[in-house]
Amino acid sequence: MSDNLIDGKQVAARLRAAVGLAVSQLLITPTLAVVLVGDDPASHVYVRNKIKFTKEAGMRSLEHRLPADVSEAEVVATVRALNVDPDVDGILVQLPLPAHINSDRVIAEINPDKDVDGLTETSAGRLLLGQPGLRPCTPTGCVILAKETLGDLSGKHCVVIGRSILVGKPAALLFLEQNCTVTLAHSRTENLSAVCRGADILVPAVGRPNMVKADWIKAGACVIDVGINRIDDASRKSGTRLVGDVDFADAVPVAGAITPVPGGVGPMTIACLLRNTVLAACARRGLDMPD
Ligand code: NDP
Numbered sequence: 150m151s152d153n154l155i156d157g158k159q160v161a162a163r164l165r166a167a168v169g170l171a172v173s174q175l176l177i178t179p180t181l182a183v184v185l186v187g188d189d190p191a192s193h194v195y196v197r198n199k200i201k202f203t204k205e206a207g208m209r210s211l212e213h214r215l216p217a218d219v220s221e222a223e224v225v226a227t228v229r230a231l232n233v234d235p236d237v238d239g240i241l242v243q244l245p246l247p248a249h250i251n252s253d254r255v256i257a258e259i260n261p262d263k264d265v266d267g268l269t270e271t272s273a274g275r276l277l278l279g280q281p282g283l284r285p286c287t288p289t290g291c292v293i294l295a296k297e298t299l300g301d302l303s304g305k306h307c308v309v310i311g312r313s314i315l316v317g318k319p320a321a322l323l324f325l326e327q328n329c330t331v332t333l334a335h336s337r338t339e340n341l342s343a344v345c346r347g348a349d350i351l352v353p354a355v356g357r358p359n360m361v362k363a364d365w366i367k368a369g370a371c372v373i374d375v376g377i378n379r380i381d382d383a384s385r386k387s388g389t390r391l392v393g394d395v396d397f398a399d400a401v402p403v404a405g406a407i408t409p410v411p412g413g414v415g416p417m418t419i420a421c422l423l424r425n426t427v428l429a430a431c432a433r434r435g436l437d438m439p440d
Pocket of ligand 1: 336415
C-alpha cells in the first residue's frame with residue numbers, strides 16, 4: 150500500500166460517526182425515505198447500504214419498493230405523499246428509474262427542503278446562488294476529501310473532468326465556493342491532458358476506465374477519482390473488478406495524494422447523504438445542527 154492514498158473509507162466512517170453523534174444530541178429522530186423502483190441489482194445494493202448506515206447513525210429509514218412496471222404517476226404520487234408526511238425529513242429516489250419513467254419529472258416533484266440528493270432545480274439554484282441548501286452528495290464528498298488532504302483549498306487550481314448535473318457541474322461550483330480556481334473540462338475540451346497537468350486538484354468524473362494517465366498529473370497533485378467502472382478481470386472469481394477513471398498504478402507514483410476505487414469517493418457519498426438528512430431535519434424545524 151502506498152502512503153499517498155486518501156482513505157475514503159476512513160474519512161467516511163468518521164463523518165458517519167459525527168452524524169451519529171449529532172443525531173444522539175437531537176430530541177428528534179431524522180427520517181430518510183428511499184424510493185426504489187424495479188429490480189436493478191446495483192440499485193438494490195446501494196439502497197441496502199444506505200438503509201444500513203442510516204440505521205447505524207441512529208436515524209429512521211423508510212423504504213418504498215415499487216415494481217418495475219409501476220406507472221410514472223404512481224411514483225410521483227409516492228413522492229408527493231412523502232413531501233407532505235411530517236415524519237419524513239429526507240426523500241431519495243434511487244436512480245436510474247426504469248426507462249418508461251421520466252426521472253427529471255419525478256425529481257422535480259421532490260420538496261427541495263427534503264431533497265437530500267440535492268438534485269432538484271431549487272437545490273441546484275441555491276448552490277449556484279450561494280444560498281444555504283442541500284448539496285449533491287458525491288461532489289460534497291470530493292470537497293471533503295480534498296480538504297482532509299490539503300487543508301485550505303483557497304487559490305488551488307481544480308480541474309473537474311465531466312459536466313453532469315449529478316457530479317461534474319456541482320463539483321465545479323463547490324470547489325469554487327472553496328475559492329479554488331476551477332476549470333470544468335468535458336468531452337469537447339482541447340488538449341485535455343495538458344489542462345489536467347495544470348491541476349493542483351484533479352477530479353475526473355467521466356465513466357471511462359483508466360483514462361487519466363500519469364503524464365496527465367502534475368507531480369504532487371491531489372487526485373480525487375469519482376469514476377466507477379466495471380471491467381473484465383479473469384483473475385477474479387466474479388470475472389470483473391471496479392476501477393476508476395484514473396489509471397491508478399500509473400498515477401500513484403506521480404500524485405501527491407490519490408483516492409483508490411473502490412474505497413475513495415464512493416463511501417463518502419453515503420456519509421454525505423446521512424449528513425444531508427440531519428441537515429434537512431434540523432432546517433425544517435429551525436434547529437441548529439449539533440457540532
Ligand atoms: P455522465 O455520463 O452523466 O457524465 C460524464 C461526463 O464525462 C460528461 O460531462 C462527458 O462530457 C464527460 N466525458 C465523456 N467522455 C469524455 C472524454 N473522453 N473526455 C472528457 N470528458 C468526457 O456521468 P456521471 O457524471 O453520472 O458519472 C461519472 C462517473 O462517476 C461514472 O463513472 C459514475 O459511475 C461515477 N459516479 C460515482 C459516484 C460515486 O459515488 N463515487 C456517484 C455518481 C457517479 P460531455 O458532457 O461533453 O458529454
